[in-house]
Amino acid sequence: MNGHKPQKTTLRPYDDVNQTQFIVYADLDETFYSHQITNEEETSIKAFENYMECLVKRHQVLFGVITGSNLDSVIQKLENGSHQIMPHFIACDLGTMLYWVNKNGEFLPDQAWVDRLMKTNFTQSTVNAIIQNLESLYNIEMTAQTQLGSSSFKKNYYYYMIDDHTDTKNIEMIRDLAHNQELGCNINICNPLAGDPEGAYDVDFIPQNTGKAAIIEFINQKFQVDRENTFAFGDSGNDLEMLSKVEHGYLLDNATIDAKKQHEKITTDPYTKGILNILKEHFPM
Structure with a gap:
């Protein structure tokens, strides 16, 4: 935010989206990123990334992660896991910071979001x-x-x-x-x-006026995407408000018991496999 050299990732970015038509949001820990990556999960991650690349090109889908982790942690988890592609955007620190990934793999803060933060009295x-x-x-x-x-x-x-x-x-x-x-x-x-x-x-x-749900409202408005064209995925109670801000909001099969008691839409599979199968239902190829 203060002119420092932006952080970079070794992962390649998704292609740019010229005219955003759909947006997919995912929590990170125990949603898009499993803390115990199995061989099956590695296969699911690869399948998800291949499918998302097609969605970006054919349907102008924007994909990003919203997480409580800070940016350093997000980069480390995705680079050290089985991921090969960095999402279009990272909303980290519980949706208080928003970064866009450019074609060089640099994380650039969203200036309009920064302006919102600077107007708060948070200290x-x-x-x-x-x-x-x-x-x-x-x-x-x-x-x-x-x-x-x-x-x-x-x-x-x-x-x-x-x-x-x-x-x-x-x-x-x-x-x-x-x-x-x-x-x-x-x-x-x-x-x-x-x-x-x-x-x-x-x-x-x-x-105030920040957080996971606020990020979704901000990005949806930024790209003027209709609610019916928005998706979100999570695994715990702190994702429920976020899920309520989209038309297609799902808890994953591996979500916490407490969260499942409070939400109806639940995938039949865990982690990226659960996300992938829902997207396949809406974007058959």
Whole structure:
């Protein structure tokens, strides 16, 4: 955002889309990227990329990832996995940062999105004040997360479960304090398969009017794509609002039990195979 040399990927990018007609969004961890890549998943990734290349050329499909991970982590996961092609865009840090991948493999920030961020009052000191009040006034203990890396516009914590009554009251208090400071706050049960602890909630503080769902609204409007031509895929509770912003929103077969209880559309297969089969239903070749 400040003129530094852009980060690059060793993966090749998808072809440019001249006139976007469809958009496909996918969560990263345990959706587009499996933390335990099997031989079957490697085959599915290759099949997905081959199919997506055809969709880009024949149907002007734009494809991107929306994730809680930071950009360094996204690049590392996709380059070290079995992926060969980088998506058109990466919305990282829980949908607070948006980058477009150019033909040279460089990640360029979306300036209009940057302008939106700079108008918010999100600061580390504001988040620190919320955490301090939670602990000193309400005896609600929060544990800072470190595995996703630091971000100027996203601060992550864990809240460890106590009992249903206490958790409900405490989560409501966390949301209230964030709202009073005009911050966004996402709270969802952790998914251990994505590297989180069991028996805990993810608590993410972000600027208002940002996040996974806001990214989808922003990109759909940017390219003037009709809702009926939008797809999204996820695996956990923090993807549900994102799925509600598209016409074709699916949880994958490997999604968390809690998330599946709250969403009707679920694929019959996990990971990229689940995504691929849904796309084949809508774009037969």
